[in-house]
Amino acid sequence: MNKWMRAFNMSQYTSKMVNGEEYCDQDTSAVLENKIMRQSWLRMLWVQASFNYQRMQSAGFLYAMLPALQKIHKNKHDLTMSLKLHNEFFNTSPWLVTFMQGVILAMEKGKQPIETIRSFKVAAMGPLGGIGDAMCQLTILPITASIAAALALDNVTIAPIIFLLMFNIVRFSIYIPLFNYGYKLGLTALSSLKQQSDAFSRGATILGLTVVGALTASFVRVKLGAEIHLGDTVLNIQDGILDKIMPNILPLIIVVGSYKLIMRGWSPVKIMLGMIVGSIALHCITLAFFRK
Numbered sequence: 001m002n003k004w005m006r007a008f009n010m011s012q013y014t015s016k017m018v019n020g021e022e023y024c025d026q027d028t029s030a031v032l033e034n035k036i037m038r039q040s041w042l043r044m045l046w047v048q049a050s051f052n053y054q055r056m057q058s059a060g061f062l063y064a065m066l067p068a069l070q071k072i073h074k075n076k077h078d079l080t081m082s083l084k085l086h087n088e089f090f091n092t093s094p095w096l097v098t099f100m101q102g103v104i105l106a107m108e109k110g111k112q113p114i115e116t117i118r119s120f121k122v123a124a125m126g127p128l129g130g131i132g133d134a135m136c137q138l139t140i141l142p143i144t145a146s147i148a149a150a151l152a153l154d155n156v157t158i159a160p161i162i163f164l165l166m167f168n169i170v171r172f173s174i175y176i177p178l179f180n181y182g183y184k185l186g187l188t189a190l191s192s193l194k195q196q197s198d199a200f201s202r203g204a205t206i207l208g209l210t211v212v213g214a215l216t217a218s219f220v221r222v223k224l225g226a227e228i229h230l231g232d233t234v235l236n237i238q239d240g241i242l243d244k245i246m247p248n249i250l251p252l253i254i255v256v257g258s259y260k261l262i263m264r265g266w267s268p269v270k271i272m273l274g275m276i277v278g279s280i281a282l283h284c285i286t287l288a289f290f291r292k
Helices: 002-012 034-046 058-072 076-086 097-109 114-153 159-195 197-219 237-245 249-263 268-290
Strands: 227-230 233-236
Touching: 034 058, 034 097, 034 159, 058 076, 058 097, 076 114, 097 114, 097 159, 114 159, 197 249, 233 237, 237 249, 249 268
Parallel strands: none
Antiparallel strands: 227 233
């Protein structure tokens, strides 16, 4: 479910991009000392501390980026635009998030257009989230936990400490190098990004929407139990009619409808409550009119 929510919300802000919006101060001479860089990736450990279902990790991400952004943007208007940008919806793997952080810091330092930075965030957070969940949450965490559990069954009293040590050694061996690699990669890519920013933004947006479309069919589940009785034959409306017109048409309708409501200013909480009420109402209608 988390993967779906992450991917679906990628598309929330693509229509809100401000074409050609750039920072006023184009000075790229700001120096990010090791102290600021270390403070930035350390703060990213709390990326989920203010997790919520409207913007998810945005508050934690902004908190981690803040020291470097204050160093980069001396112009108050530029700093305000940057803070607004990084307070938008954001959700990805807390294991691999430092890679994105490093690239984005390099893009901020190079004063890339806001649309380009936003496009990278929208396109990268979904795929990185899927990779991080599969590699870390579903592989590294169970392995280290099972080792510690086996030790605990053998009456090793420090098994919890061993688990924490193994888990965090593996995590930091990924966490810090990814941050440094992302920052260096971002710096080397700045020149090409400046020349091809429009193509990059378009490609990143297409990639993000492609992921949304693929995960819509894979993760959204809508089951309509309405049936029509034709003599001795029972015809399920979803399987026998709607899916014959287009497979997974109901999930598509739900996703498109939710997207339209979000674009009109509805909050995700209201939409989820509406889905709950609508599901109950449809269930009652189905029992009353479509089943004997």
